[in-house]
Amino acid sequence: MMDSSNSKGFITTRHRAKQIQRLVVALTAYFLLHIGEPNAQPEASFSAIKTSILVFPMQQLHVHGSNIVELPSGNLLSCWFQGSGERQSNDVRIMGSLFRKGSGSWSAPFEMADTPGLPDCNPVLFLNREGKLFLVWIAVLANRWEHSLLRVKTSTQFTEQGLPVWSWQDNILLNPDESFAISVEKGFAQLEQSHAGWSEFAPAYDKMIIQSAREPQKRSIGWMTRIKPLQSKNGSIVLPLYSDGYNFSIMAISRDNGQSWTASSPVVSRGGIQPALLQRKNGDLMAVMRDNGDEPGSIKMSISKDDGKEWTPAVKTKISNPGSSVETLQLKDGRILLICNDLENGRYKLSLYLSHDEGDTWQFGGIIDQDPLRKDGFSYPAAIQSADGTIHLTYSRHTASGKTIQHVAIDPTKISTSK
Secondary structure, eight states: OOOHHHHHHHHHHHHHHHHHHHHHHHHHHHHHHHTOSTTOOOOOOOTTEEEEEESSOOBSSEEEEEEEEEOTTSOEEEEEEEESSSTTOTTOEEEEEEEOTTTOSBOOOEEEEOOTTSOEEEEEEEEOTTOOEEEEEEEEGGGOGGGEEEEEEEEEEEOTTOOEEEEEEEEEOOOOOHHHHHHHHHHHHHSOOOOSSSGGGHHHHHHHHHHHHTOHHHHTSOOBOOSOOEEOTTSOEEEEEEETTTTEEEEEEESSTTSOOEEOOOBOOSSEEEEEEEEOTTSOEEEEEEEOSSSSOEEEEEEESSTTSSOOOOEEEEEEOSSOOOEEEEOTTSOEEEEEOOSSSOSSEEEEEEESSTTSSOEEEEEEEEOTTSOSEEEEEEEEEOTTSOEEEEEEEEETTEEEEEEEEEOGGGOOOOO
């Protein structure tokens, strides 16, 4: 039996060990907070931000996946999905708000689309070259992402208040043919072998995806929107899509201003989804994508040399990605912006990167939003450059007190890369 002195000594030693352990944890937290991941940037205020406002007050409903467009009037129109959850909540619908030019604030939210009894998610807004406004989104059948159906409505008229009057609505139906399966099998053969995480299962995973690509009913449904389309130099509209069933991406291409759509070849990858597009001076298209594949995650990239019809297998870049949507924006001065959560885990920091060489390399430009405590989330950015040159960015703001969409206006002349 231990005597009292030894017992006291044991307790003291254990107490000191706990103190040391707490100190180590505190120091680790401090260094993670102030240094972060290897490619994380120091905390800094982003002086290029002109204004930062909430589109609507914080609320408890789930709001996510915003998009934004400038209307011919100069007003801004934003949209997002809102409801009790996402795909498993049938009350989810597409909501919108109008920022009237010169008003300084957003209107009260209003409904933009609702498929009765089904969740509506991932809205995208754009104007075609004729000035027709498009809203494209997904209705989630059977509460499963892989059963999603593409929906579209258009407008050429607006009320006195500036709200769109929808005049036409339909579905976008894609029918990838047998060449889809051939491209998938060829693409997986070109991908590097995976050696991270659960890589021992990767060969079986590849075979499963290749087999699914041979099934017409699977490759014709489940394609989902997220990022605005690119209107290419030759007149095509290239609408980026992705599939949670295949865990890779595809493009819907229209050569008649959005009246009809055909499917591109797949952008083959293990987890490259939600592509954002840009076009280089030589006509090549580049897709940068969220990484839903093996860890460590990093933004993926693919190239098309034929206006979006065929795509190279996606490869990883050097910018970290925690499985969160990214956005690109080609500025009028030739620079390209990349907005992303440049983290290995979490969505507590939203950063901006710049490219001066058409996406070959990226330099850190600034932190748009962040939470030093790593609890809040800032994600799913959407960006445009308005006629006056201002960059307008909307993204999801998820905090303990509620959820909303944030609108940030940025002066592009004040964005510079860090040394």
